[in-house]
Amino acid sequence: MEITAVRCVRREGTLSGVDNFVQSRVARPLDVYDEFRDQSGFSVGDIGITEGEGGEIQVSSVFLEIETDAGITGLAGPIGETLAFLTLELEELLVGRDPLETEKHWDLMYRREVDGRKGERMMAISTIDCALWDIKGKHYREPVHRLLGGPTRTELPAYASMFLYDTDPTAVRERAADIEERGYSAQKWFFQHGPGSGEEGKRKNIALAEAAREGAGDDHDLMFDCWMSWGRSYALEMVDRLARYDPAWLEEPVSPDIIDSYADVREAADFPIAGGEHEYTRWGFQELLSRNAIDVAQPDTYWAGGVSELDKICTLCSVHDIPVVIHGFSVPTNVQVTAAQSPTVCPQVEYLPRLNAVTQFFFEDPVEPENGTVPVPDDPGMGIRIDDSKVESETELEFGG
Ligand SMILES: [Mg+2]
Incomplete structure (x- = not known):
């Protein structure tokens, strides 16, 4: 089996029945400054939601999909747009490789991202690793656990x-x-x-x-x-x-x-x-x-x-x-x-x-x-599948260059 592509797909849909989603702020390190202490302390935009009227919120989530020539796709997410960019940067390292060799891929990504050992580049490596484990579980028809x-x-x-x-x-x-x-x-x-x-x-x-x-x-x-x-x-x-x-x-x-x-x-x-x-x-x-x-x-x-x-x-x-x-x-x-x-x-x-x-x-x-x-779930892989009935629109993210 070979990895053929790494894609990031944004899906949008409407979650209803959630009134007043952010009911309280949460303390942040930035709160030592008055100008930030007066803000809500949590931006729903950070997790891709927009609060609308009548308990409806628009959800916009990016998912990582790693495709293989065996027809198995590894799914991970949701992630933010910065992580989508960073995961796609690693595509060239992964395409053509056997997705089951998770330990080798982790090591390759870690050794390439020497300045990304903490923070968002490590989060991108993490997301890819989770998608690879999803492929492995689907390949062996066993849950990851x-x-x-x-x-x-x-x-x-x-x-x-x-x-x-x-x-x-x-x-x-x-x-x-x-x-x-x-x-x-x-x-x-x-x-x-x-x-x-x-x-x-x-x-x-x-x-x-x-x-x-x-x-x-x-x-x-x-x-x-x-x-x-x-x-x-x-x-x-x-x-x-x-x-x-x-x-x-x-x-x-x-x-x-x-x-x-x-x-x-x-x-x-x-x-x-x-x-x-x-x-x-x-x-x-x-x-x-x-x-x-x-x-x-x-x-x-x-x-x-x-x-x-x-x-x-x-x-x-x-x-x-x-x-x-x-x-x-x-x-x-x-x-x-x-x-x-x-x-x-x-x-x-x-x-x-x-x-x-x-x-x-x-x-x-x-x-x-x-x-x-x-x-404890017994579905193969990570046990996550996209419910197409909730997807109102779908866009593949591309970052040029
Ligand atoms: Mg905590």
Whole structure:
């Protein structure tokens, strides 16, 4: 089998029944500047959606498709336009090669992109790797998790990530109770404030934690995400104040580049510290692990190096006895990787009820937890197929040159 083409295709469609998609902002590192703190904090354009009237939103998603002479196409995505450009730049390296040789292709791409070991070029390599694993699964007529040695379970616990939901305490209390009743193993809320918002911001962060704990009850795992927006001294104060709400983890309290601060916060906190969503490859994770920065590792399959690299990161984390809870952007792929690892290495999957409705909009069989669990899929490959009935228009992206 040979790779014949690498294509990026934009598909557009209409998702209905989603009122007020962005109900709250999320703290960002940029918030230290007033001019950015006043903005919404999340641009729906970043994930290719436009909010319309009457609960309708226009979804515009780019998918990577790797074609072969065997008639098998590997599908990955959705991705943004920058990543589409970067994946197409790698086409010349891939065409004519056997798509089953995933390890060799990863190594070729890594060695070519010497200045892309972290960030968007590694995200492009990751996306290609995921599409190649889709081809491999379709070729062997097995789900990817079986090719990786799974499944280790028939279903996976899912936790709910409350990204973009209203963070008014009354709304949080009600929503947290509802999520707990729906059987999720845990839930995670996102702080809106960091050092730029002063004492009032700290009080609002604490009010969010308090409301979530009141709603979820004492026996439900509760996590909080700072999205890299705090800093060492702010985080050290907050971990003291948050301890009474018994977090199952605090996520990305400081910049991913300041690993010593991670370690200081971890040392000071009475509860686990999670991170790694913005870290890349086995070498990036080795740095976090060897410097005692995190209790929970959160690589993103589509960012940190793809299925090939996630497998290695999981092994590395198991050596350090640190669980991996994969960042939840590309949930169908994460389910495949998680299902192939010991429950002690990958105990659960992240599910974002609001965001994953968009990232999975074009799929025939989106992953949706029921009673807080996701059944391990048995479709060949990554288990994602485009539902043509949702596609209103389709355009192949080309970048000239
Ligand atoms: Mg996060």
